[in-house]
Amino acid sequence: MAIIVGIPLLAILAILQSTILSQLRLLDGRPDLVLLAVVGWGMTGRWRESMIWGFIGGLFLDLLSGMPFGATAVLLVLVGAMVSFWFGRFWEAHFLLPLGVTLAASLLLHGLSLAALVLIGHEIDPLTAVARVVLPSTFLNLLLAIPASELASSLSQALFPPQVRA
Amino acid sequence: MTRNLSRTLFAVTLLLLLAGLFLLSQAGLLRPVENLALRPLVAAQQWISLRFAAVRELVTSPRDIAALRQEIAVLQAENAGLQREIISLREQVAEAEILAILVNYARTQPENRYLAADVIGRDVSPYLRSILIGRGSDDGILRGMPVVTDRGLVGRVVEVFGPSARIQLLTDPASAVNVRLQTSRADAVLAPQLNGELWLDLIPQDAELSVGELVLTSGLGGGYPPDIPVGQVISTRKRDFELFQQAVIQPTVDFERLEIVLVITSFRPLSIEPGNP
Helix, strand or coil, X not given: CHHHHHHHHHHHHHHHHHHCCCCCCECCECCCHHHHHHHHHXXXXXXXXXXXXXXXXXXXXXXXXXXXXXXXXXXXXXXXXXXXXHCCCCHHHCCCHHHHHHHHHHHHHHHHHHXXXXXXXXXXXXXXXXXXXXXXXXXXHHHHHHHHHHHHHHHXXXXXXXXXXX | CHHHXXXXXXXXXXXXXXXXXXXXXXXXXXXXHHHHHHHHHHHHHHHHHHHHHHHHHHHHCHHHHHXXXXXXXXXXXXXXXXXXXXXXXXXXXXXXXXXXXXXXXXXXXXXXXXXXXXXXXXXXXXXXXXXXXXXXXXXXXXXXXXXXXXXXXXXXXXXXXXXXXXXXXXXXXXXXXXXXXXXXXXXXXXEECCCCCEEXXXXXXXXXXXXXXEEEECCHHHCCCCCCEEEEEEEEXXXXXXXXXXXXXXXXXXXXHCCEEEXXXXXXXXXXXXXXC
């Protein structure tokens, strides 16, 4: 069910990222909506679907990007895996801890994106990349982290209402 | 322990699947599937980008706000359907105005054939500067074709799908264009920086550069046609101990405001890769 909902949702988020958010920037940074969806869904405890969302969302982003096909999907699956491994260990203790997960996920995504681009021969100045892209994008992701996790939680409860025993 | 193993196995399975997809994509075997998946995405992108452009135009044109408010006051008396029609017509007029400018430009360059295309999106990766246009191999677009506006060079086609194509902008750090300075006749190579600045490199030390000098494509290397405006010199850097001097240029094209571009379909870039005669 989550995958059926996820496919159109992730497609819409990828299109919004390409058409609108690419023009509403802080320096060269922009929020990563698909990343936020993957992290948000992972934080609902549905780790398997979170990785699948990373897989599907990443492929949508790769279709709309010059990154090698599959590269963003690999990164988002790794993000989904990271969230799933941490789930239940830290953030259930405090509602602000999703910010920490989003921070780690953003830095992981951007760090690995940079590494992938350098590997395929792009010349990127790491300091400029960090100052103009990584930090502003991470900041924007953090701004949206809590609303995104709340939306994911609401969607999860709507799709999978808790079972009540009589 | 078992739970962690299960998660690891699941992640590894997905990663192996992606590795397979990557290899298939590199071999070009996924192109039909990519085309099929892109058709609805491109249609949605076109729909959203058209409306976003209209909203942005409304927000960023303060001179038009008074006139628009008057129009809105009149239109409120009419039905909602008519309002939608008027907004649509206004957008078409704006598009027609851009097209008229581009047609005039095309008339001044009769040796080239052009195909106009809407910009429907930008690269989702903040590290790559490229745009997506709503024309692709279905319309005869080929990889390597240069893309221009009436102001100058935009970039070139680097990836083609059925309904769309990806244009690598001049400002992409991976882009390299051979250029010539119009007055001093010095050859140089455009070296875009990640911060958006456009540097000219490999300018001979004896070249006498001047601020404001026009920079044009040189045609060397066969990647672009010659004499397309690229930018204007805004500063130079010359050090006696270096082999070459450098310059910073201001591009003639406003890359933040691209809505419609022209693809030069009559130009075939020369391939100098090994194995390509």
